[in-house]
Amino acid sequence: MPIIMLLPAFLIGLGMATNVLIAQAFGRKDKAMLRKILSNSFFSSILFCLLISVVA
16 A cells, blocks of 8 residues: 555544544533543644655
8 A cells, every 4th residue: 555545544544533532522521531532633643644744
């Protein structure tokens, strides 16, 4: 698999997993967990993109 296809595949998977976690936290009305999930997801995406930018 070309490395250029790895980035979208990872980010789509991260987005799907984040969606499930956000829905669960939203259903529990757990705003602290929502913030934590969103910030972790955002920074994981940024870190992965930077890593791929440097490597590729």
